[in-house]
Structures are given as C-alpha cells and as structure tokens.
Amino acid sequence: MEYVxxxxxxxxxxxxIFKSGDVVNLGIGLPTLVGNYxxxxxxxxxxxxxxxxxxxxxxxxxxxxxxLTNAGSSPVTIRPGGCYFDSATSFGIIRGGHxxxxxxxVLEVDQEGNLANYKIPGKMVPGMGGAMDLTAGSRVVIAATxxxxxxxxxxLKRRCTLPLTAVRxxxxxxxxxxxxxxxxxxxxxxxxxxxxxxxxxxxxxxVEIIIPNDCRAATFT
Amino acid sequence: MIQKxxxxxxxxxxxxxxxxxxxxxxxxxxxSPQTIIQALKDKGTKNMTLICNDTAAHDLKTGxxxxxxxxxxxxxxxKIIASHIGLNQETQRQLNAGETDVVLVPQGxxxxxxxxxxxGLGGVLTPxxxxxxxxxxxxxxxxxxxxxxxxxxxxxxxxxxxxxKADRAGNLVYAATARNFNPLMAMAASLVIxxxxxxxxxxxxxxxxxxxPSIFVDFLVKAERLEW
Numbered sequence: 001m002e003y004v005x006x007x008x009x010x011x012x013x014x015x016x017i018f019k020s021g022d023v024v025n026l027g028i029g030l031p032t033l034v035g036n037y038x039x040x041x042x043x044x045x046x047x048x049x050x051x052x053x054x055x056x057x058x059x060x061x062x063x064x065x066x067x068l069t070n071a072g073s074s075p076v077t078i079r080p081g082g083c084y085f086d087s088a089t090s091f092g093i094i095r096g097g098h099x100x101x102x103x104x105x106v107l108e109v110d111q112e113g114n115l116a117n118y119k120i121p122g123k124m125v126p127g128m129g130g131a132m133d134l135t136a137g138s139r140v141v142i143a144a145t146x147x148x149x150x151x152x153x154x155x156l157k158r159r160c161t162l163p164l165t166a167v168r169x170x171x172x173x174x175x176x177x178x179x180x181x182x183x184x185x186x187x188x189x190x191x192x193x194x195x196x197x198x199x200x201x202x203x204x205x206x207v208e209i210i211i212p213n214d215c216r217a218a219t220f221t
Numbered sequence: 222m223i224q225k226x227x228x229x230x231x232x233x234x235x236x237x238x239x240x241x242x243x244x245x246x247x248x249x250x251x252x253s254p255q256t257i258i259q260a261l262k263d264k265g266t267k268n269m270t271l272i273c274n275d276t277a278a279h280d281l282k283t284g285x286x287x288x289x290x291x292x293x294x295x296x297x298x299x300k301i302i303a304s305h306i307g308l309n310q311e312t313q314r315q316l317n318a319g320e321t322d323v324v325l326v327p328q329g330x331x332x333x334x335x336x337x338x339x340x341g342l343g344g345v346l347t348p349x350x351x352x353x354x355x356x357x358x359x360x361x362x363x364x365x366x367x368x369x370x371x372x373x374x375x376x377x378x379x380x381x382x383x384x385x386k387a388d389r390a391g392n393l394v395y396a397a398t399a400r401n402f403n404p405l406m407a408m409a410a411s412l413v414i415x416x417x418x419x420x421x422x423x424x425x426x427x428x429x430x431x432x433x434p435s436i437f438v439d440f441l442v443k444a445e446r447l448e449w
Contacts, residue, residue, distance in 0.1 A: 049328065050248045051398045066251065066448065067385070067396035073249035073278075073308070084397050086404045086432075087248075087274070088336045091329025095349060118325075125316055125325075126307025127275075128355075133329030136349045167352030 001200055005146050006176040009193055012037045012220045014103055014144060014174050018044055022100040023093075025049060025134055028072035031103035031144050047099055049130040051090045054082020071130065094130065095137040102138035104131055106145035106173075108160040111207050113170040113182040115143055116162035128165055135166030147175035147205070154205045156180070156187065177201050179218070186210050191218040222423045224389040227441045233414045234260035236440070237269070237379050244335070244375075244406040245273040246382035249308060250288035252399030253277070254383040254416035255449040257442055261381075262291045270300040272335065272375055274328065274402050276309040286311075288449060296320075302375070304328035327355060330372050332405060338374035339408025345372050380410030383444070384433070387417035388424070391438030392431045400432065407437040416442040 011033035018024060018038065025047045026034050035057075038044055046055035048070050055070060056077035064075035078084075085093075093099060108116040115135060118128040135141050145155050156173065173180040178192040178201055186208040192198050198211045234257060237243060247253025269292075277288035286294055290309050293301070300322040306312040315321035326334070333345045346369035350356055360371040382403040385396035393415055395403055407413050415438045 048398070050251070051401050065397065067399040069249070069251045069398055071248070073251060078397070084395075084400055087328065087332040087401050088405055091332050095329050095347065122317060125313050125323075127303065127305040127325045128327050129275075129305040129307070130328040132327035132353065132355065133349045136347075136351070137329075164353045 001195060003148065005148070007033060007146065009176050009220055010144050010146070010174050013179060013191070013193070013218065014142060015039070017142070018042055018101065021045065023047055023053070023098060025094065025099050025102045025138065027102070027104045027131070028070070029105045031105060034103055034144070047093060048076070049090050049094060049134070051085050051087060052078060052082060054079040056082070091130070091133050094133050097137055097139060099134070099138045101140045101142060102134040103142045103144050104134065106143045106155055108155055108157050108162050109143045109145065109170055109173050110157040110160045111182065111187050112159070112185050113168045114160045114164050115166040115170050116160040117165050119163045121163065131165050135169040140171050141166065141169050143170050143173045145173070145175055147177045154207070156205050156207050158207050188212055189215050191216055193218055193220070222390045222435070224423065225391040225435070225438055225441050227420060227443065230256045230260035230442050230445070233257045233381070233440060233442050234264045234266065236412060236414065237261060237266050239266055240268045241378040242270040242272065242376070244377040244380035244410055245271060245289050246380070246401065246403035246406050247288060248274050248398065248401040250277045250449070252383050252395065252401050252403055253288040254381045255288060255446040256416050256444050257381045257414060258289055258291060259446055259449060261297070262295055265295065265297070267297055268299045269297055270302070271298045272302045272377055274331065275303050275305040276301060276312040278308040279311040281310040281314070291449070300324070302326060302331070304331050332402065334372050334375040335402065335405045335409045338376040339405060342374060344374055346370070347372055375409065377406070377410040379412045379414065380406040381414050381416065382406055384415050384417040386419045386421060386426065387415055387438070387441050388421050388426045388435070389441070390423045391415070391435035391441065392426050393417065393433035393438065394426060394430055395432050404433045407433045413438050414440045414442060416444045418444045418447070
C-alpha cells in the first residue's frame with residue numbers, strides 16, 4: 001500500500017464534525033480548507049481572530065476590500081448578521097470559552113494532547129499569533145495535519161520535542177490516514193480513511209494507539 | 222468641543238524620539254497607519270521599542286516589504302514585542318542573529334496587556350501560555366482550582382493608529398477588521414496620533430457610532446498612503 005499525501009481528505013472529515021450554529025475558528029493554511037467542505041445544510045459562525053464573526057468566502061477579483069481581511073491578511077467577505085470587534089473582544093470570545101471548535105495546523109502533536117506549531121528554535125520562528133489563546137480557550141481543539149512529514153516520520157509523537165503551543169489541550173487529531181481522539185495519554189483511532197487499515201497505520205506510527213471495537217472505515221467522495 | 226490639531230505625517234514623526242516605546246496599530250498591515258510609518262522611516266528614528274501585533278511582511282527573496290516591516294528593515298527597533306513574525310523573514314533573521322530583542326507574546330495576551338496599560342489595571346490573569354515557554358519568569362497564581370499567569374500591563378510613549386474616519390474632536394471610527402489593536406493602543410500611550418482617511422467637523426459623527434472616544438487622541442494626520 002502506498003501513501004499519497006492528501007490534505008483534502010483531512011478538510012473533508014473535519015467539515016463533517018460541526019453542526020449548525022457552532023462557532024468555529026479555522027487556522028490559516030490547511031485548516032482554512034475545511035471551509036470548502038462544510039455541508040450545505042450546516043451553517044457555521046466562523047470567528048476570525050483579527051476581529052470578526054461571520055467570516056465569509058473570498059471576494060471576486062476586483063471586489064477586494066483591504067479593510068476586511070482574515071488572520072492571514074487575505075481579503076474576505078462578511079456574512080449577513082456578522083460583526084466586527086477589537087482584538088480584546090476577539091480574544092475574550094476565544095479565551096472565554098465561546099468558541100466551540102478551533103482547527104489548527106501541526107508541527108508535532110503527541111499522545112498527551114500537547115501541540116507544537118509555532119517555532120523551530122534557531123530555524124523558523126513564526127510566533128504563536130493567536131494559537132495559544134485558541135487552544136487554551138476553545139471547547140474542542142482539533143489538530144489538522146498530514147500524517148507524515150516529508151522525511152516520512154510521523155507527526156504524531158509519544159512526546160513533542162519542539163516548544164509547545166498547547167499543553168494537554170488537543171482533543172482530536174485528523175490526519176490523511178484517520179481520525180484520532182486523545183484520551184488518557186493515548187490516541188484512540190476512531191476512524192480510518194479510504195484504503196488504509198488500522199494495522200497499517202499502527203505499524204507506521206510510533207505512539208500508543210488503541211483501536212476500539214467500534215473503529216470504523218470512513219470514505220470520501 | 223476642543224479641536225485636535227491636524228498635523229502632517231512629518232510633524233507626527235518628529236514627535237517620536239530615539240529610544241521611545243512605540244505602539245503601532247494594525248494586523249498584518251490591515252489598519253496600520255502607513256502614512257506615519259513612512260514618515261518615521263524617512264526620519265530614521267532609532268533604538269525604538271515596537272509593540273505591534275506583528276511585523277507585517279518582508280520577503281527576503283523578492284525584497285517585498287509592507288507596513289511596519291519597513292521600520293524593521295531600517296533597523297529602527299532595538300526591541301520588538303509582537304505575537305507573530307511569520308510573514309517577516311527579516312524580523313526572524315534579526316532574532317536568530319541576536320541583532321534585535323524579539324519577545325513573542327500570545328495575541329490575546331498582547332491585547333489584554335495593552336488594554337491593562339490603558340485602563341489602569343496592574344496586570345491580567347490568563348490561562349494562556351501555561352506550561353509553555355511563555356510561562357518562564359512569570360508568576361503563576363491560583364484562583365479557586367485554576368492556575369493563571371500574571372501578565373503585566375504594556376504602555377507606550379507614543380501610539381500611532383489608523384482610523385477610517387475622525388472628527389476634529391478626535392473621535393474615531395474604524396472600518397471592518399482594520400479595527401483590531403487600534404482602539405486598545407489609543408488608551409495605552411502618553412501621546413496618541415491617529416491617522417484617518419477622512420477628517421470631518423465636530424458633530425459630523427453620530428456619538429452612537431464612535432469606537433474610540435475623543436479624549437484619547439492628541440493629534441490627527443490625514444492618511445495619504447493606504448497601502449505600503
């Protein structure tokens with residue numbers, strides 16, 4: 001069986017987690033893709049930490065308003081009923097527990113629910129931006145990541161080695177192989193995707209993985 | 222109502238001294254006072270401490286720089302306090318080379334520290350950053366059964382901020398997500414200079430619509446440069 005990196009499958013699976021009315025913050029990069037796959041009958045309230053509820057899709061070319069951007073500084077739109085606020089209110093929403101789900105990118109995530117995604121000392125230091133507040137305050141923290149690094153190493157670790165963004169705050173990890181729940185210092189494989197099997201995943205991921213009896217296959221169109 | 226002086230960007234830049242702590246509004250240049258930033262670059266003010274959400278963008282390959290990134294490129298800061306420098310490779314280079322003291326602060330903590338500085342609080346207790354490098358050197362305080370970090374207020378000598386509209390009294394209205402840190406910084410500095418796209422007469426802004434009350438603003442500058 002051959003591994004082919006697939007970001008869309010991660011976004012598709014995460015998009016199925018939500019129900020109408022959920023307040024969701026999608027990180028920049030891979031997490032942003034999730035917005036493309038939310039089912040039509042589900043209406044989310046997307047929070048953007050630079051100061052908006054009701055984040056809408058990108059505007060048509062030529063219709064950009066440079067006073068209206070997402071947290072990655074790309075032009076966006078606002079949905080009817082949306083609103084703007086300052087950064088203190090924005091992080092009051094986030095830290096105060098008013099965001100249901102936050103979806104973040106990953107450098108490393110471990111079986112204790114620790115997440116590292118803001119710094120490789122001496123090499124790459126983008127900074128944490130809003131990620132530490134989002135993981136500290138959101139009801140459910142979802143880590144979204146390709147299962148393997150380009151080197152072939154798993155991004156799921158026994159213990160993160162990079163500086164931590166979040167300590168014991170990750171609830172779900174969705175990779176292009178499956179959906180994992182973090183519980184009691186272990187990963188529970190809840191679903192495996194497409195042609196991968198729990199055994200194949202377990203053999204290539206050096207972490208404590210429990211395969212519960214109700215672990216199921218998930219397919220995507 | 223007392224009217225605030227409308228000054229040029231050059232006059233605004235002259236009010237910032239070498240070594241000042243400078244707050245700059247904006248979020249990756251959205252809502253940044255670009256006209257005053259350009260004047261500060263032209264003046265070459267040195268050894269400042271920057272407090273800003275981020276250092277905008279600087280691509281070392283293409284040489285493309287935006288917003289406050291121009292001041293970073295001019296080596297005008299000895300210290301930078303920000304939440305994100307990911308789009309500015311020059312800031313990361315200066316950090317890694319030990320040329321500039323760069324302090325990374327979680328964005329929500331940065332917002333609250335600036336707010337605390339402006340509203341007379343001795344600090345804020347936040348769970349953000351517990352157990353991470355952010356905790357180093359900070360007091361951990363237990364309230365009930367929860368742990369919090371004590372984060373101290375931030376103040377500045379000068380804040381330069383950006384509004385969509387100002388009246389001559391200094392009341393400000395921001396546009397969309399260009400609001401971000403601007404209203405917080407307006408409260409946290411000894412001297413506040415607001416750059417506005419439109420400056421109208423006293424009474425021309427509905428008091429219900431005001432985001433930043435006039436008393437926080439000392440000087441107004443007409444925005445001439447919206448993107449940089």
